[in-house]
Each structure stands twice: as structure tokens, then as C-alpha cells.
Amino acid sequence: MEPRTLSLLLPLLLVMVWPLAVQPAPPTCYSRMLTLSREIMADFQSLHVSEPEDSCVRYLPRLYLDIHNYCVLAKLRDFVASPQCWKMAEVDTLKDKVRKLYTIMNSFCRRDLVFLSDDCNALEYPIPESTAPPGWQS
Secondary structure (H helix, E strand, O other): OOHHHHHHHHHHHHHHHHHHHHOOOOOOHHHHHHHHHHHHHHHHHHHHHHOOOOOHHHHOOOOOOOOOEOOHHHHHHHHHHOOOOOOOHHHHHHHHHHHHHHHHHHHHOHHHOOOOEOOHHHHHOOOOOOOOOOOOOO
């Protein structure tokens, strides 16, 4: 191949390959559920930090989500149905996200999800995650 032909093909090849190299894989049902559950928990925590202690936010049900725990479906239903903070925009937005996650888990991605436990107590009192490798002794 001539150097001139190669120099003409190289930019064309880069234009065709670059979008494939830059674009990540499209989200899967599982990744969407995981991302949305983390986003909900972060929003819930920031809501508790930003609101005064005497506001209705402190009466909302705890919101620790583990999408691999079968009890999470009931937890999501309970949170959306809680009557606290009906007129608060941040809580309404959070409840909309929770409703969306429930719909995704219960309808669209039902076959993609594997429940590894049904320990409802674990959603009330989660075990803090450790950064140490398994079996690590202090």
C-alpha cells in the first residue's frame, strides 16, 4: 500500500473506530438498578444532612437498599407509601426515584435480578462495609 493511500485511510479509520473506543457499553438492567439504588441512598443521606433535626425527614423510614435482598421490594413500597413530607419537593423527587427503581426491579428487569437473601433485618441495620480484604487481621 502506498504511503499516500495509508495517510488518507488513517483519518477515516480513526473517525470510524473512535466512537467505539470512547463509548462505554450500554447500561444493562442490572447496572441501571445498581446505579439508581446508590443514587437514592446518596440522596436520602444528603436529605438527612441538609434538613433540620425537627423536620419531617427524620420520620421517614430508613432507606438502606440492597438490590440482592428480596425484602428490598417491600422496603421500596413502604418508603413510597409513607405519609411523611408530602409537600416537600426533595422528598417527592426521592419518592419518584424510589418508585422508578421499584418498577424497574418488579417489571422490566425481573429476570435479570438474583436475590441472594431475604434478611429484612439487614435492610434496617446494615453491616458496615469493610475496606480490608477478607481474612485480614488487625
